[in-house]
Amino acid sequence: MKLPKTVAPDRFAIDDLIDDEATRIVVCCGSGGVGKTTTAAALGLRAAERGRRVCVLTIDPARRLAQSIGLDELDNTPREIDRIESANGGALFAMMLDMKRTFDEIVEQHADPERAQQILVNPFYQSLSSSFAGTQEYMAMEKLGQLHREADAEGRWDLVVVDTPPSRSALDFLDAPQRLGSFLDGRLIRLLTAPARAGGRAYMKVIGMGFSIVASALTKILGGQLLGDLQTLVASLDSVFGGFRERAEQTYSLLQAEGTAFVVVAAPEADALREASYFVERLQQDAMPLAGLVVNRVHRTEAPDLTPDRAAGAAEDLDEHGEHALTAALLRLHADTMRVRERELRLMSRFTGAHPQVRVAVAPALPGDVHDLPGLRLVGSALAGEQPERSAGPPRRRG
Amino acid sequence: MANPFAGVRLHVVTGKGGTGKTTTAAALALSLASGGRRVLLLEVEGRQGIAQLFDVPPLPYEERKVAVGIDGGDVHALAIDPEDALYEYLDMYYRLGRAGKALRRAGVVEFATTIAPGVRDVLLTGKAFEAVRRKEGPSHVYDAVVLDAPPTGRITRFLNVNSEVAGLAKVGPIRRQADNIMGLLRSPATAVHLVTLLEEMPTQETIDGVGGLRATGLPVGGVVVNMVREPLLGSAALAAAGKGTLDRSEVESGVAAAGLGGHAGVVDALLAEASDHAERVRLQKAERRRLRSLERPMLELPWLADGVDLSGLYDLAGVLRGQGVA
Numbered sequence: 036m037k038l039p040k041t042v043a044p045d046r047f048a049i050d051d052l053i054d055d056e057a058t059r060i061v062v063c064c065g066s067g068g069v070g071k072t073t074t075a076a077a078l079g080l081r082a083a084e085r086g087r088r089v090c091v092l093t094i095d096p097a098r099r100l101a102q103s104i105g106l107d108e109l110d111n112t113p114r115e116i117d118r119i120e121s122a123n124g125g126a127l128f129a130m131m132l133d134m135k136r137t138f139d140e141i142v143e144q145h146a147d148p149e150r151a152q153q154i155l156v157n158p159f160y161q162s163l164s165s166s167f168a169g170t171q172e173y174m175a176m177e178k179l180g181q182l183h184r185e186a187d188a189e190g191r192w193d194l195v196v197v198d199t200p201p202s203r204s205a206l207d208f209l210d211a212p213q214r215l216g217s218f219l220d221g222r223l224i225r226l227l228t229a230p231a232r233a234g235g236r237a238y239m240k241v242i243g244m245g246f247s248i249v250a251s252a253l254t255k256i257l258g259g260q261l262l263g264d265l266q267t268l269v270a271s272l273d274s275v276f277g278g279f280r281e282r283a284e285q286t287y288s289l290l291q292a293e294g295t296a297f298v299v300v301a302a303p304e305a306d307a308l309r310e311a312s313y314f315v316e317r318l319q320q321d322a323m324p325l326a327g328l329v330v331n332r333v334h335r336t337e338a339p340d341l342t343p344d345r346a347a348g349a350a351e352d353l354d355e356h357g358e359h360a361l362t363a364a365l366l367r368l369h370a371d372t373m374r375v376r377e378r379e380l381r382l383m384s385r386f387t388g389a390h391p392q393v394r395v396a397v398a399p400a401l402p403g404d405v406h407d408l409p410g411l412r413l414v415g416s417a418l419a420g421e422q423p424e425r426s427a428g429p430p431r432r433r434g
Numbered sequence: 435m436a437n438p439f440a441g442v443r444l445h446v447v448t449g450k451g452g453t454g455k456t457t458t459a460a461a462l463a464l465s466l467a468s469g470g471r472r473v474l475l476l477e478v479e480g481r482q483g484i485a486q487l488f489d490v491p492p493l494p495y496e497e498r499k500v501a502v503g504i505d506g507g508d509v510h511a512l513a514i515d516p517e518d519a520l521y522e523y524l525d526m527y528y529r530l531g532r533a534g535k536a537l538r539r540a541g542v543v544e545f546a547t548t549i550a551p552g553v554r555d556v557l558l559t560g561k562a563f564e565a566v567r568r569k570e571g572p573s574h575v576y577d578a579v580v581l582d583a584p585p586t587g588r589i590t591r592f593l594n595v596n597s598e599v600a601g602l603a604k605v606g607p608i609r610r611q612a613d614n615i616m617g618l619l620r621s622p623a624t625a626v627h628l629v630t631l632l633e634e635m636p637t638q639e640t641i642d643g644v645g646g647l648r649a650t651g652l653p654v655g656g657v658v659v660n661m662v663r664e665p666l667l668g669s670a671a672l673a674a675a676g677k678g679t680l681d682r683s684e685v686e687s688g689v690a691a692a693g694l695g696g697h698a699g700v701v702d703a704l705l706a707e708a709s710d711h712a713e714r715v716r717l718q719k720a721e722r723r724r725l726r727s728l729e730r731p732m733l734e735l736p737w738l739a740d741g742v743d744l745s746g747l748y749d750l751a752g753v754l755r756g757q758g759v760a
Contacts, residue, residue: 066451066452067450067451067452067585067587068450068451068452068453068585068636069451069452158601158602159602162552162598162601162602163551163552166552166591166594166595166598167551167552167555167591167595167598169550169551169552169554170551173551214548214549215549217541217544217549218541218544218545218549221540221541221544221545222540222541223540223541223542223545226540248532248533248536249533249536249537249540249542251533252528252530252533252534252536252537253537253542255528255530256524256528256607256608257603257606257608258603258605258606258607258608258609260603260604260605260606261602261603261606261608264602302452304452305741306452306483307452336703336707337699337702337703337706337707338697338699338700338703338704340697341694341697341700341703345694349692349693349694350692352692352693353688353691353692356691358688358691359684359687359688359691359692361671361680361681361684361685361688362684362685362687362688362689362691362692362704363688363692364666364667364668364671365667365685365688365704365705365707365708366692366704367666368666368667368704368707368708368711369703369704369707371666371739372707374739375739378740378741402710402711402713402714402717403634403713403714403717404633404634404635406634
């Protein structure tokens with residue numbers, strides 16, 4: 036039986052993408068734990084050091100980006116990172132999404148002060164803006180739009196690199212504006228914004244007959260108090276929703292526009308690549324511009340021609356002769372690394388077989404995590420296809 | 435070995451993405467089923483990861499037997515769909531009949547299950563609660579329920595959603611339901627297990643996750659260290675590789691003796707791989723120390739070279755059982 040031929044993808048040239056001034060937004064998406072944040076930070080840093088003015092937005096609640104670029108704190112305002120090496124006018128800003136503050140700001144912008152105050156102290160609003168899963172997707176879309184508009188208005192940066200929320204599904208981010216839109220166009224919002232306790236005829240007039248069943252069912256399920264509180268909030272948020280939705284839709288169409296590039300991030304594992312596949316298909320379906328796939332943490336070796344079987348066999352021979360125990364151990368280690376690598380390449384090849392048009396960039400598996408600028412620089416240069424320099428000894432951690 | 439989780443009926447399994455959360459949940463369910471028990475494995479993220487692991491068709495909203503445990507016992511599985519869970523809940527408590535259809539037409543169901551933040555989590559935790567408490571006659575239908583939960587970064591928010599709800603609904607059926615669910619989740623009958631790797635970020639997230647759970651009064655179960663790989667070099671060689679002082683000429687003559695002298699760059703490659711390996715082993719030791727400081731039972735699962743298939747899953751279940759989980 037012949038082994039299936041390895042399908043080699045075209046190389047995803049990240050420098051062409053980030054050097055192109057027409058590129059204004061880069062969205063890094065993929066399943067959890069594949070290194071989205073690191074990839075976003077590495078692309079951002081590389082772009083800045085090649086002369087772009089970049090703002091990196093991270094959504095992740097874990098303070099990973101802060102850790103990896105050595106900032107102690109990231110809040111809802113972009114902070115400039117001054118330790119980058121850029122000779123030609125590049126700059127790097129970074130910020131982490133503060134979901135509650137972003138929501139508060141929208142409220143303050145779109146409601147008069149008195150009403151804004153009412154909303155901000157509403158207990159429903161407080162849960163909604165800080166504790167409920169799902170809000171993040173809406174706010175991420177809002178913030179991305181804001182940063183992009185700021186780029187035009189103030190010119191502090193001309194490229195926004197964003198990683199996507201750690202959602203149940205990587206697709207949630209894309210669905211946020213549409214879901215909000217269908218809610219706002221739906222009949223439910225009319226029910227919820229009708230005078231909460233008007234009751235009787237006035238209520239029926241606003242709502243229409245069919246809704247009385249719904250209203251009484253809702254009262255039965257939620258109880259009068261909960262429904263009333265919810266209605267009060269939705270009614271006062273009404274004006275806010277409108278403006279917010281309009282911008283969410285603008286941001287959504289911005290994502291389809293020229294100047295936006297999606298980078299799908301994966302690890303060389305079956306689950307992550309399957310998710311990447313779904314995402315690629317979804318992007319195509321939505322006519323979103325896909326720039327390429329980044330596969331992080333691929334095992335590498337400097338002796339790819341020494342197959343695992345050959346190495347393991349050689350180790351056995353040495354053992355049989357009872358000599359060169361160290362070399363035998365190193366050969367077994369190599370065989371092990373090669374097996375991992377072959378499995379990874381097989382999985383990647385399967386992805387490319389299904390999506391031959393998707394270009395691929397690869398970052399190597401490093402012994403430790405990336406948590407500083409030199410580490411990010413290394414990831415960036417590996418992604419760009421430059422041979423990563425091997426340090427003389429093992430990397431040393433500070434302290 | 436003593437069972438570290440005796441008395442636990444709801445096992446919540448969380449972990450950073452990529453650490454093998456679903457695999458661990460499935461192996462845990464298999465090991466809990468051993469000796470003739472009945473276990474329900476719940477999935478909430480809509481990925482159909484359980485079906486893929488057990489090599490069965492995608493799971494509908496229906497509890498199905500997916501595997502037998504070691505020495506008998508059954509593992510059933512259910513992928514919870516929020517919409518179906520909502521209908522089921524309404525049926526169970528309200529008998530809405532025609533009004534239920536009206537709710538759907540008015541967009542209430544869609545709003546609740548996909549648009550409104552938070553409601554999803556209420557429905558998902560509510561279904562887990564129902565499964566844990568369900569009885570047939572005097573005894574529980576399931577001896578244990580294993581919940582393949584959202585990842586560590588979202589776990590506290592997910593499990594605590596009912597306490598938010600309880601804060602909003604002052605009285606009424608919703609309030610009672612929320613209080614009951616929180617009662618179970620905060621009781622010794624629940625254990626939240628965190629899956630991690632011996633790497634920096636998963637470890638950090640585990641430590642942060644444990645902190646978050648403890649702060650909200652949710653019971654932390656065990657820390658499951660997944661994909662543990664034994665060092666392939668002896669301690670002397672590891673130390674030398676770490677310092678970059680491996681005997682190069684010895685490796686050169688070893689490579690020649692093995693008949694690999696013709697391969698260019700082999701010696702450099704082997705030394706470099708040894709150095710990476712030593713660094714990994716060193717970091718793993720450090721991460722293991724940090725995880726121990728959490729003072730929770732630590733379980734370890736080996737790395738499986740060929741990935742996890744069904745037989746690998748049983749191997750992992752056996753390993754958990756060997757560490758007292760049954």
